[in-house]
Structures are given as structure tokens and as C-alpha cells.
Amino acid sequence: GDSVTQMEGPVTLSEEAFLTINCTYTATGYPSLFWYVQYPGEGLQLLLKATKADDKGSNKGFEATYRKETTSFHLEKGSVQVSDSAVYFCALSENTGGFKTIFGAGTRLFVKA
Amino acid sequence: GAGVSQSPSNKVTEKGKDVELRCDPISGHTALYWYRQSLGQGLEFLIYFQGNSAPDKSGLPSDRFSAERTGGSVSTLTIQRTQQEDSAVYLCASSSTPTGTGELFFGEGSRLTVL
Numbered sequence: 001g002d003s004v005t006q007m008e009g010p011v012t013l014s015e016e017a018f019l020t021i022n023c024t025y026t027a028t029g030y031p032s033l034f035w036y037v038q039y040p041g042e043g044l045q046l047l048l049k050a051t052k053a054d055d056k057g058s059n060k061g062f063e064a065t066y067r068k069e070t071t072s073f074h075l076e077k078g079s080v081q082v083s084d085s086a087v088y089f090c091a092l093s094e095n096t097g098g099f100k101t102i103f104g105a106g107t108r109l110f111v112k113a
Numbered sequence: 114g115a116g117v118s119q120s121p122s123n124k125v126t127e128k129g130k131d132v133e134l135r136c137d138p139i140s141g142h143t144a145l146y147w148y149r150q151s152l153g154q155g156l157e158f159l160i161y162f163q164g165n166s167a168p169d170k171s172g173l174p175s176d177r178f179s180a181e182r183t184g185g186s187v188s189t190l191t192i193q194r195t196q197q198e199d200s201a202v203y204l205c206a207s208s209s210t211p212t213g214t215g216e217l218f219f220g221e222g223s224r225l226t227v228l
Contacts, residue, residue: 036217044156100169
């Protein structure tokens, strides 16, 4: 079945450091790919998405590129801030048949001032 | 309210009791999802509704779990004869897109503790 694997956390960085959170997926079809974020004390919210190969999703300085050849959707940000401290979830959703969205285990990010 | 609303936000119950968790999706959203988030774990898919029907119930962990949706709106997740391993945060999400390309809008969850 479909699955999402993302790097284990926690990840601890200093402010202004470069961030990469790896995400790879397994899917039978051509899924849409997502990154969701859960800030402390808040619900999950969409950060960015890409619906087809080579698309780049971007938001709030974060970006991720849908790489079909490597089945990856790594999240990057050039300069993190303390306010980026949160749990990040990679997810996929098939566009046909079953429409459930499958999530990775989440990666907790701590950014130190 | 404009967002997904879940109740109760917190529920403590004794082992063996039944519990009902409620989700009120965003008005007009046809798709509704239930997930379970255990401590330190990712989101475990439970069930998906399109309108009032549930084309995918594959994630319900046992026959103690059931869910229904009425009027294409409010959904109730029922757990019978609760066990300690049912302790988790139960998240509801809704989407306006009947396929998998759309954004899920999440509620803040119902935290269930089974003593």
C-alpha cells in the first residue's frame, strides 16, 4: 500500500540555519504531495503542496519539489526562525480511487535563538 | 464558526465505557476524515466520508469503532468498550474537494484518555 517515510526528529537548529527535512513516498499511482505543519498548541494546517511531477510548492519561505524519479518531496528553508519551531508532516493523497491522505510520522523542529 | 469544530476537546473515561466524539466540518465541505494521533506517532487514518457514505473504512482498528455522518455535515465517531490503547488525540478534517488534490482543514482534536 501507499506510504510516506520522513526523517526522524527532533531536529535542532540555530536561527538562520538551513533546513532540510527528507520525505520519500511509495504510491501505486500519481499522488498529490503535501507538507502540513502543527505549531505548539494549534491544529494541523497546510504548509504547501504539489500535485504533479516537477511542481514546486512554496509558502512562508519553505519549498519542496515533487521528484517522481526519486519519489521524494523534501522540505527546505534557507534561513529558519524561532517561530518555525513545530512538527512537520509529509503526506500524500491519491487522485483516483481511494482519496485518503496518508501522513508520515512527523518531524519535530526546534529552532534556538 | 468558520473552521472545523470538534467536541469534546478533552475526555477522560474509564476502561469499558463507550465514548462519542463529534465533528462539525466547514460548511459545504463534502469530504470528511477521521484520524488518530497517538503520543509521538504520526496520523493514523481511520475513516473517510464523501457526503454521508463512507467509501473507505479500512483504518478502523476494530469493530469497537464506528462512525456515521448525517445530512452531509456532522459526524460522530463512537468507540465502544474503550481500552487503554484507545487513548489518543482524535482529529477530524474536512475538504471541499472530493478527490485527493485538495487541502484538508483540521479541527483541534479531541483528546481521549482511558483510565
